[in-house]
Amino acid sequence: xxxxxxxxxxxxxxxxxxxxxxxxxxxxxxxxxxxxxxxxxxxxxxxxxxxxxxxxxxxxxxxxxxxxxxxxxxxxxxxxxxxxxxxxxxxxxxxxxxxxxxxxxxxxxxxxxx
Amino acid sequence: xxxxxxxxxxxxxxxxxxxxxxxxxxxxxxxxxxxxxxxxxxxxxxxxxxxxxxxxxxxxxxxxxxxxxxxxxxxxxxxxxxxxxxxxxxxxxxxxxxxxxxxxxxxxxxxxxxxx
Numbered sequence: 001x002x003x004x005x006x007x008x009x010x011x012x013x014x015x016x017x018x019x020x021x022x023x024x025x026x027x028x029x030x031x032x033x034x035x036x037x038x039x040x041x042x043x044x045x046x047x048x049x050x051x052x053x054x055x056x057x058x059x060x061x062x063x064x065x066x067x068x069x070x071x072x073x074x075x076x077x078x079x080x081x082x083x084x085x086x087x088x089x090x091x092x093x094x095x096x097x098x099x100x101x102x103x104x105x106x107x108x109x110x111x112x113x114x
Numbered sequence: 115x116x117x118x119x120x121x122x123x124x125x126x127x128x129x130x131x132x133x134x135x136x137x138x139x140x141x142x143x144x145x146x147x148x149x150x151x152x153x154x155x156x157x158x159x160x161x162x163x164x165x166x167x168x169x170x171x172x173x174x175x176x177x178x179x180x181x182x183x184x185x186x187x188x189x190x191x192x193x194x195x196x197x198x199x200x201x202x203x204x205x206x207x208x209x210x211x212x213x214x215x216x217x218x219x220x221x222x223x224x225x226x227x228x229x230x
Contacts, residue, residue, distance in 0.1 A: 042220040045218060056216065058217065059217075059219075099209045100147045100164065103149075104161070105158060
């Protein structure tokens with residue numbers, strides 16, 4: 001089955017620690033995205049990548065970093081510089097970053113900072 | 115810059131009735147796409163319907179239709195014959211072609227509750 005997997009589903013982190021969220025897709029999509037969702041709110045774009053070895057900052061990139069070394073993988077690192085990292089993180093992909101392509105989402109990772 | 119506004123934090127509808135969820139947008143791109151997604155309590159995001167800025171006809175997908183009024187910059191979602199399983203959060207989103215290529219912007223969502 002084609003789709004997007006995110007791991008882990010729940011993640012707990014101590015303050016001051018970096019943590020990496022995994023996102024893998026087997027849909028052969030060129031574009032991948034990371035979003036943050038706070039309770040009762042919409043999705044905010046953290047980073048996106050239109051092609052391998054290239055990525056751009058979204059609206060709330062500070063305190064986060066990404067890499068895109070392989071087409072199918074787009075890991076997100078939440079660094080200690082992110083002041084309020086507790087949130088629900090969603091990864092998505094689309095065939096390409098064109099306005100007419102819908103995004104397919106993974107199941108999400110819920111990060112809690114203790 | 116692009117912006118999505120959903121002015122209804124919560125909506126109620128009786129089972130089997132139709133409901134309209136509002137969405138207005140703003141963008142500097144002449145070409146863009148508008149999307150609606152459903153998010154059940156499980157957290158997954160489910161794509162519902164797409165409307166292109168140059169599409170002449172309103173999009174329809176089963177019980178979902180999009181009332182696209184370009185001059186008013188609105189893209190309202192209409193759900194016909196509501197079902198209990200439609201209870202969820204609904205998000206309107208857009209993606210531009212030029213200055214906002216690749217960037218997706220989401221609204222704050224509307225929580226829909228279908229009453230039996």
